[in-house]
Amino acid sequence: MMRADARRNRARVLEAAEVVLARDGLSASMREIASLAGVGVGTIYRQFPAKEDLYQAIVVDRMARLAALADELATAPDAGEAFFEYFTMIVEDSTVKKVLVDALAAAGIDAKAGTPDIRGAIETLLVRAQGAGAVRGDVGMAELLALLSATCLAAQHHGWDEDLRTRTLAIVFDGLRPSPATPA
Amino acid sequence: MMRADARRNRARVLEAAEVVLARDGLSASMREIASLAGVGVGTIYRQFPAKEDLYQAIVVDRMARLAALADELATAPDAGEAFFEYFTMIVEDSTVKKVLVDALAAAGIDAKAGTPDIRGAIETLLVRAQGAGAVRGDVGMAELLALLSATCLAAQHHGWDEDLRTRTLAIVFDGLRPSPATPA
Amino acid sequence: MMRADARRNRARVLEAAEVVLARDGLSASMREIASLAGVGVGTIYRQFPAKEDLYQAIVVDRMARLAALADELATAPDAGEAFFEYFTMIVEDSTVKKVLVDALAAAGIDAKAGTPDIRGAIETLLVRAQGAGAVRGDVGMAELLALLSATCLAAQHHGWDEDLRTRTLAIVFDGLRPSPATPA
Amino acid sequence: MMRADARRNRARVLEAAEVVLARDGLSASMREIASLAGVGVGTIYRQFPAKEDLYQAIVVDRMARLAALADELATAPDAGEAFFEYFTMIVEDSTVKKVLVDALAAAGIDAKAGTPDIRGAIETLLVRAQGAGAVRGDVGMAELLALLSATCLAAQHHGWDEDLRTRTLAIVFDGLRPSPATPA
DNA sequence: TATGAATGAGTGTTCATTCAT
DNA sequence: CATGAATGAACACTCATTCAT
The missing domain is CATH 1.10.10 (Arc Repressor Mutant, subunit A)
Known part of the structure; x- marks a missing residue:
């Protein structure tokens, strides 16, 4: 009780x-x-x-939610769509929860999205997307997390509006997709 | 004296x-x-x-250096190379000056690389690179600065090593380049 | 608790x-x-x-005590004696609480003994003393408070001893009393 | 030079x-x-x-001016008028030089108007006024300086306007003058 | 157990005073 | 000899943390 x-x-x-x-x-x-x-x-x-423990708890809490979302999307029919949707949602969420990730990161807490469980969940999305040919095979987790972190950080800091977010992510996503041609 | x-x-x-x-x-x-x-x-x-004046001075100092570098590269023979080299150098520099840009930005100071003179200098590099066919024509300053800011921020926060920086920027640069194919 | x-x-x-x-x-x-x-x-x-709030509290505290004393004397049988006794006691008290009133006054706080409730209490003493013929009828509150403030201030600043206080107040009191002569 | x-x-x-x-x-x-x-x-x-020496010098400077004024009035034909005029002028001056006497006094400097030379000059005015029957014979220098200091202090602190100054000094001066009657 | 009053080290900032120029 | 840049102790005030209730 x-x-x-x-x-x-x-x-x-x-x-x-x-x-x-x-x-x-x-x-x-x-x-x-x-x-x-x-x-x-x-x-x-x-x-x-201590105050830092509270911050840590918030990070863990957030990570858990992001991991849950990744798990959910891991069974979506279109793996490529799931992957990019996930990326987009996280960045979108960061924009709203402005300052938070920054605050936590600046507090000396590692918000690398590198907590094991979420790492695994994201890796699943990546591998499935690569399997479906939606993401280049030579993209590793390190780069992916780096890009995710970078866009989240910037979205928060500068308050990206929807238009800017869409246009910026379009470029990043283009870089993640396999080259359309180079055939023959 | x-x-x-x-x-x-x-x-x-x-x-x-x-x-x-x-x-x-x-x-x-x-x-x-x-x-x-x-x-x-x-x-x-x-x-x-006041403390903020000190911060401001640092920002201005940094901006000035970045602008000077951009001006220098604006006359390089290979416009595409100049553009990507500039992007890389800034991110590289950020890695070393860890936390700084973040700290300044969070201090309420605009470190968006949006100070007029540097903005103009970067725009020159972009336009020239687009003219040389090294960067997609539909990329605007807003997205470019967003990506620059994002990678700098993340590089600082997480201390990207050279390998990670190279691999991550490779993806971003790929997204910025025109599609290689769709040719006749 | x-x-x-x-x-x-x-x-x-x-x-x-x-x-x-x-x-x-x-x-x-x-x-x-x-x-x-x-x-x-x-x-x-x-x-x-803030520091000023502390000062204010002290002033209020003091004023309250002075007002209570005035209220008490307001019912004394001899109105003239009550009036002069009150004046004397306040100056006497000021001598002990050296620098205090001054400090407070200089702090921008109004220690003019002008806080409404104390003003009223003192006015009662004055009117009664005038009614009893112990104080000239043409003495107003403004002059009275000015004299009270002046003697308190000086008593504090210079640490008037009992003898000096008695002799100085005797002069002031003489000025406040009706002319003894001009009789039939 | x-x-x-x-x-x-x-x-x-x-x-x-x-x-x-x-x-x-x-x-x-x-x-x-x-x-x-x-x-x-x-x-x-x-x-x-040191700062205090500067303050001291200002006090001395002021005292010298007041002493000079007293010396000047010491030869005036009407000794009583000279005495009261001097008293009034000093208080009037204090009102204008607001905060000054207070500042000096609070700085721990003795502004008792007790510096020897001015003391002597004022005493001359007093004695002459007493000789002329304009001031009671039993008024001593101590009380006089106390009243002078008190009125100056208060005039400064509270910014006495001309009306209040006149009315308040009238009471003090009345106390200083010999009783008009008490004759046989 | 939950509370919030108490603590005091630490912060940004000022200013009397010194001393290199 | 005048100058004003440098100094650092001091100030009002804040806030993470503790602990008596």
Whole structure:
């Protein structure tokens, strides 16, 4: 029973922390987060020994959601479409959750999207897309994650609008696709 | 002429600020910068009335250097090569000056490479490369700067090594180049 | 109930602030006050968001005490005696709380004894004394407060001893009393 | 010759210091004073080893002027008029040079108007006025200076307008004058 | 257990004072 | 000798973290 309360508190704190971080950036204060979550600062410290732990938890939380999305798309009928849709959605999401990834990354936390489980989920999407001939076979996970990270970071920093996002990703996606010709 | 000392101090402060900013990110303290520069905090404040002015000065300094490089390459014989070389050099430079652009951008300063003079210099490179058939004609400045910013940001955040940088930029450059085929 | 501690701390801070202000004048530092109060500087800031708020609180505190004293004397049998006794007591008190009123006044805070409630209380004393023929009828509140303020200020600044205070106030009081002569 | 320059600089600094002190109060900065005086801060320090010495010099300067005024009035035909005129002028002057006396006094400098030479000059005015029957014989220098200081201080602090000054001084002067009656 | 008052090191910034020029 | 750049202690104030309640 007590566990239920604790879990709810944890969720409320994480939710509040995301909101406050998005709004105030890196300088968000624990008091602000606590107050939005409707708890005392002490309650946050019970769950997260230090501010950085709270940040870490947010990253993990986000990663988990992204991994879940990747898992879902892993069974989509069109592997190429699934791959590019996933890429697009992540960047789109980053634009909205502005400042967050930046804040976390700048906080010295690795947001490389390199947490094992998500890495695996993304790799599945990549391999399937390559198998379907939608992505060049010589593209590795390292480059893919680098591009994903780069576009997310920039989308957040500069608040890419939909048009810019579409046009920029079009170029990146073109670079990822196999050369149409070079036949004969 | 004390002015000589003052000028040297200004340079030392800027240098130290770049280093400390790169190391500690946005939260770098004036004291830390002063101590690395080997001057008192008051000396920084004589040149830069507020912390943000110091940041601004660094941005301007950097922009100026990038613009100068672009101007230089604007007269290179191979326009396509010049364009891609410029892109590569900037990203390479960013890797070394880790966190800096990010820190500055997050400080509310526009590091979009959008300062007029540098924008013009880059546009020249782009137009020439497009004229030489090295870059697709439908690529605009907005997308180009977005990609440049994205790769710089990511290179800094994650410390891309040479191999990763080469492989990632290869994909982006491929997306920027005209489709090789669709020929007669 | 932590509130008990908080209340005690507030009182200790106010007490310490009066002392330090009296000793160091306007330039009293928050650290000094905190240290004398035996609390951290943060504790002061919890109760008083800015230095000026602390000053204000002290002024309000003092005014309240002076108003209470005036109210008490308002029902004394001899109105003239009550009036002059009040004047004397305030100046006497000021001598002890050296520099305080001055410090507060110079801080841009109105210590003119002009806070509404105290103004009213003093006016009652004046009117009653005039009714009893102990004070000239043409003396207004403005002059009275000016004289009160003047003597308090000087008593503080220069540390009037009892003898000087008595002799100086005797002159002022003589000026306030109706001319003894001009009789039939 | 050099002496002339030095003397002129000293005068300019003192003049500037009075102005700046009147405007900015106690927190006036040496740089501000230097800049208004049209000299470097170092030049001030050559004449006045520390800020307090500058303040002291201003006090002395003022005292000298007040003493000169007293000397002048010492030979006026109507001793009583001279005495009250002097009192009024000093208070009036204080109102204009707002903040100055306060600033000086709060700086820990004794502005008691007790510097020997001025003390003597004022005493002459008092004795002559007493001799002329314009001031009670039992008024001593201590009370007189106390009243003078008190009214100056208050006039400055609260910016007495002409009306208030006149009415307040009227009361004080009445207290200083011999009782009109008490005759047989 | 949750709370929020208390803590104090740390921040950006100012300014009296010194001293190289 | 005047100058003003350099210094660094000091200031008001913030905030992550602790701990008494």
